[in-house]
Amino acid sequence: MLLALTAGVSLAQSIPPDIAKKLDDLDKATKNAQMAGDNAWMLTSSALVLMMTGPGLALFYGGLVRKKNVLGTMMHSFILMATVSILWAVVGYSLSFGEGNAFLGDLRYLFLSGVGAAPNPDYAATIPHQTYMIYQLMFAIITPALISGAFAERMKFSAMLLFMTLWSLVVYFPMAHMVWGKGGLLNASLGGRFPAFDFAGGTVVHITSGVSALVCALYLGKRNNYPDESMRPHSVVLSVIGACLLWVGWFGFNAGSAVAAGSLASSAFIATHFATAGAVLGWMIIEWMIVGKPSVLGAISGAVAGLVAITPASGFVKPMPAILIGLAAGVVCYLMVSKVKKIFGYDDALDAFGVHGIGGTLGALLTGVFATKEVNDLRMGQPMGLVDGFGGQMTNQVIAVLISWVLAIVGTLVILKICDVVLGVRVSKDQETEGLDLSMHGEEGYNLES
Amino acid sequence: MTKIEAIIQPHKLEDAKEALKNIGVDGMTITEVRGHGRQKGHTEVYRGMEYKVDLLPKVKLELVVSDQRADEVIRTLAAAARTGKIGDGKIFVYAVADAVRIRNDDRGDAAL
Numbered sequence: 001m002l003l004a005l006t007a008g009v010s011l012a013q014s015i016p017p018d019i020a021k022k023l024d025d026l027d028k029a030t031k032n033a034q035m036a037g038d039n040a041w042m043l044t045s046s047a048l049v050l051m052m053t054g055p056g057l058a059l060f061y062g063g064l065v066r067k068k069n070v071l072g073t074m075m076h077s078f079i080l081m082a083t084v085s086i087l088w089a090v091v092g093y094s095l096s097f098g099e100g101n102a103f104l105g106d107l108r109y110l111f112l113s114g115v116g117a118a119p120n121p122d123y124a125a126t127i128p129h130q131t132y133m134i135y136q137l138m139f140a141i142i143t144p145a146l147i148s149g150a151f152a153e154r155m156k157f158s159a160m161l162l163f164m165t166l167w168s169l170v171v172y173f174p175m176a177h178m179v180w181g182k183g184g185l186l187n188a189s190l191g192g193r194f195p196a197f198d199f200a201g202g203t204v205v206h207i208t209s210g211v212s213a214l215v216c217a218l219y220l221g222k223r224n225n226y227p228d229e230s231m232r233p234h235s236v237v238l239s240v241i242g243a244c245l246l247w248v249g250w251f252g253f254n255a256g257s258a259v260a261a262g263s264l265a266s267s268a269f270i271a272t273h274f275a276t277a278g279a280v281l282g283w284m285i286i287e288w289m290i291v292g293k294p295s296v297l298g299a300i301s302g303a304v305a306g307l308v309a310i311t312p313a314s315g316f317v318k319p320m321p322a323i324l325i326g327l328a329a330g331v332v333c334y335l336m337v338s339k340v341k342k343i344f345g346y347d348d349a350l351d352a353f354g355v356h357g358i359g360g361t362l363g364a365l366l367t368g369v370f371a372t373k374e375v376n377d378l379r380m381g382q383p384m385g386l387v388d389g390f391g392g393q394m395t396n397q398v399i400a401v402l403i404s405w406v407l408a409i410v411g412t413l414v415i416l417k418i419c420d421v422v423l424g425v426r427v428s429k430d431q432e433t434e435g436l437d438l439s440m441h442g443e444e445g446y447n448l449e450s
Numbered sequence: 451m452t453k454i455e456a457i458i459q460p461h462k463l464e465d466a467k468e469a470l471k472n473i474g475v476d477g478m479t480i481t482e483v484r485g486h487g488r489q490k491g492h493t494e495v496y497r498g499m500e501y502k503v504d505l506l507p508k509v510k511l512e513l514v515v516s517d518q519r520a521d522e523v524i525r526t527l528a529a530a531a532r533t534g535k536i537g538d539g540k541i542f543v544y545a546v547a548d549a550v551r552i553r554n555d556d557r558g559d560a561a562l
Contacts, residue, residue: 227499230503231501232501233496291498293495295495298497301497337497337498338499339498341498342498
């Protein structure tokens with residue numbers, strides 16, 4: 001009916017004022033309706049992504065440490081929900097999403113000035129700019145929290161805070177700008193020099209955090225008596241709950257990255273789910289074959305590995321390739337954490353590198369293989385990835401992977417050195433033996449007799 | 451008086467309690483303990499890291515009875531806690547010098 005009306009109007013010599021007003025009202029009403037729908041999904045997604053950090057990651061990591069460190073480990077995640085938020089409001093959003101240069105945003109959004117109800121058409125034309133800003137904040141929170149798995153049970157709390165602040169400034173904000181910011185070096189839709197496909201943060205979130213985690217594990221050194229002393233997870237039960245919350249929250253992470261509530265969000269949601277299912281089975285089967293028993297910790301670790309690997313690909317691939325990506329992630333990450341780690345002997349306590357660094361790298365590369373215009377026509381009809389017959393995308397993916405690895409390694413190393421000189425990064429041997437809950441926070445996680 | 455200290459499998463605790471109740475023993479103290487005798491522990495694997503767990507959960511049951519009843523109690527307890535497999539535990543028997551009921555200063559057998 002609208003079509004007929006419009007066609008009729010265009011034929012007329014002049015539009016009667018009452019019809020012009022009606023059309024104008026109709027146009028506004030349509031836009032408002034779309035904004036209401038998209039905004040509802042994006043606010044929901046923002047909340048889902050925050051839930052991934054707390055309680056999701058806090059429980060997942062908290063269960064994997066010994067009980068004397070459960071609070072300290074959960075605090076690593078929780079405190080970033082506050083610290084990074086403030087940093088983001090002051091300068092982080094601007095450095096990430098201000099136009100700036102190819103590597104870093106400018107200060108136009110300092111103190112969130114200019115971030116209001118009006119949409120920013122470059123990033124998300126149908127939701128308030130504020131919604132986009134708060135959604136992106138949740139990514140900036142979980143990324144450093146992921147690193148904490150590598151230095152669990154031995155990092156000084158004050159040094160951790162300084163490290164995370166500097167790391168956000170030096171590694172995360174630049175990387176987010178390069179991949180997602182307007183004019184960023186790797187941006188695929190807003191004029192990047194090397195347009196890399198990273199739908200929800202395979203490079204920005206998982207490679208940066210996972211590779212930085214490895215640097216942390218190497219710099220801090222092993223936990224006392226590792227690997228001779230028993231360091232069994234004190235509660236795989238907590239970790240199962242955490243992993244399930246991560247799985248659910250990840251729908252906000254990946255499907256929300258469509259920044260709208262349309263069909264691309266559905267596609268990403270589905271790819272995310274099937275990849276995770278594939279990864280659970282991949283990890284479980286290979287562990288069953290090698291060890292003889294399918295562990296619960298293995299199954300939930302597989303889920304996280306699959307979620308990580310599908311993150312960059314989620315908005316570009318069809319369901320069957322998603323399952324393949326998941327299966328591959330389950331198998332590869334299992335071999336990393338159970339075999340390769342043992343060969344090199346580093347103490348990545350909770351396997352932040354083995355799961356996020358390796359899973360993220362694998363996912364970023366496979367995105368170049370399986371990206372297809374049938375899912376996401378970002379190149380306006382041109383082929384997207386290898387399956388579409390465009391091998392050149394692999395080059396962009398490799399460049400993005402390399403840049404994120406190098407930035408993470410160099411940035412983290414410099415920051416750790418600074419923190420070490422200023423505060424000392426590692427707790428004393430006695431404090432470590434006592435446990436971080438008592439020595440850092442003056443509390444205990446379980447006072448069951450009280 | 452005789453003190454009987456039995457270290458048994460946790461899942462046999464209910465059987466043991468029931469059997470003791472049936473022969474009229476109505477006082478005991480129970481502690482959750484860990485330990486091992488000839489029973490080997492087991493291996494747990496977390497993400498490829500193997501941990502040998504050789505201290506296993508057991509229940510320690512302590513009761514003091516009159517000397518006349520000791521043998522009956524020991525046999526009842528052993529029968530109730532037995533599975534016939536390695537790891538069933540042990541019973542230790544001690545002589546007790548005296549006992550005091552705190553509420554009213556009863557001594558010896560009267561305090562039991």
